[in-house]
Amino acid sequence: MGNKIIVNMGEMAVGQADEVETIETGGIGSCVVIVLYDDETKIGGLAHAMLPTNKSEAVKKDVVETARASIQTDTTVAKYVDRSIDNLIIEIGKIGGKKENLKAKIIGGARMFRLLSGDKFGIGFQNSEMAKKHLAELGIPLESEDVGGTVGRNAKLQLSNGLVSVSTMM
Amino acid sequence: MFADYERDQLKEIINVGAGNAANALAKLIGQSVKTTVPTIHLDRIERLTAQIGDPVEVVTAILMKINGEAPGIFFLLIPTESAAKIADILTSNHKKELNVLDSFDRSALQEVGNILAGSSLGALSKFSGLSFIQSVPEIVTDSMGAILNSILVEVGDEAGAALLITVNISVGNGLRGDLFFFFDTAATGKMLNAVEQKLKS
Secondary structure, three states: OOOEEEEOOOOEEEEEOOOOOEEEEEEEOOOEEEEEEEOOOOEEEEEEEOEOOOOOOOOOOOHHHHHHHOOOOOHHHHOEHHHHHHHHHHHHHHOOOOHHHEEEEEEEOOOOOHHHHOOOOHHHHHHHHHHHHHHHHHOOOEEEEEEOOOOOEEEEEEOOOOOEEEEEOO | OOOHHHHHHHHHHHHHHHHHHHHHHHHHHOOOEEEOOOEEEEEEHHHHHHHHOOOOOEEEEEEEEEEEOOOEEEEEEEEHHHHHHHHHHHOOOOOOOOOOOOHHHHHHHHHHHHHHHHHHHHHHHHHHOOOEEEOOOEEEEEEHHHHHHHHHHHHOOOOOEEEEEEEEEEEOOOEEEEEEEEEOHHHHHHHHHHHHHHHHO
8 A cells, every 4th residue: 555656658557456556647748648447446547648649550450469569668558549548458457457347537638839739739639539539439438538728737546536636737 | 870970960060059049148148158068869759758857847948940941949948946037137127926937027038049049040050051940939837747748749750759959058046947959850860961061071
């Protein structure tokens, strides 16, 4: 108990309430953080993804197979939104969580610089849209979201009850 | 990806630019300004932020887009306290509350960014023969992680690698900040070519 895991950009972590108290991440700008939580087993995970999808991956291999091959220490594991959701489900499954119990929360996807995203919505918007789309494809309900805007966020998942607290620096 | 001698050339080009920027800043605030030798970071974008500093530190970023022959981004990261002090010097202490930037301060700091970018890009242009066109500045205060990540992912190529060159600037009384030159790989190649041409002639 009292264990806390800190996740950096492009990384993810999973845990169970008896072993891990919280999973935290900071400095979420245009990135999007996806939290999946199984209320029955108190198992959850958090991924800090940077880009919507891997466009250069011309031939998409079986997503599950590729994800299995990549070990958790590989930082590319949560680089892309779609892949990191798949990876989270796999890792949660490994420690006993059930996919049908999972509920999702997404945080981030801000538009930090107007100069960079132009009149379009930018990477932040694409990230949160990809997360919603992929969660819908997988049939995982999106419980709540705190996305968009122009400020950076920090997120903390409490594994005992699945609550996510979001704070801003400003 | 780069040979050692190319890294050295790149450092030298940026050194010229940053030296000019420091000079401009010194004139602006009336104090001597020191710069460090440029540091070259070439890595996957998810690893860059951790190399630069604490992602939860609150900083003020002044950012300009570079268009032209070698497109990229020029930005300054200044810790909030230093940003407030610089604004204070420039606006002759009009402020009552320290560490809070009002619109007047932000405007002054944007102008600092503008002048620094202008002087360093001017020097770079003279040195390399390439033309650079800078955009209007944009100022954002937030956690460093959120700021850096957002810049890196908007411009880092799909391969995920980015070239970021940083120069640390410091002024006597604890004021500090960092200058960042961020170019995509094509633009970097162009600059190295230009230098090579210059060395041959």
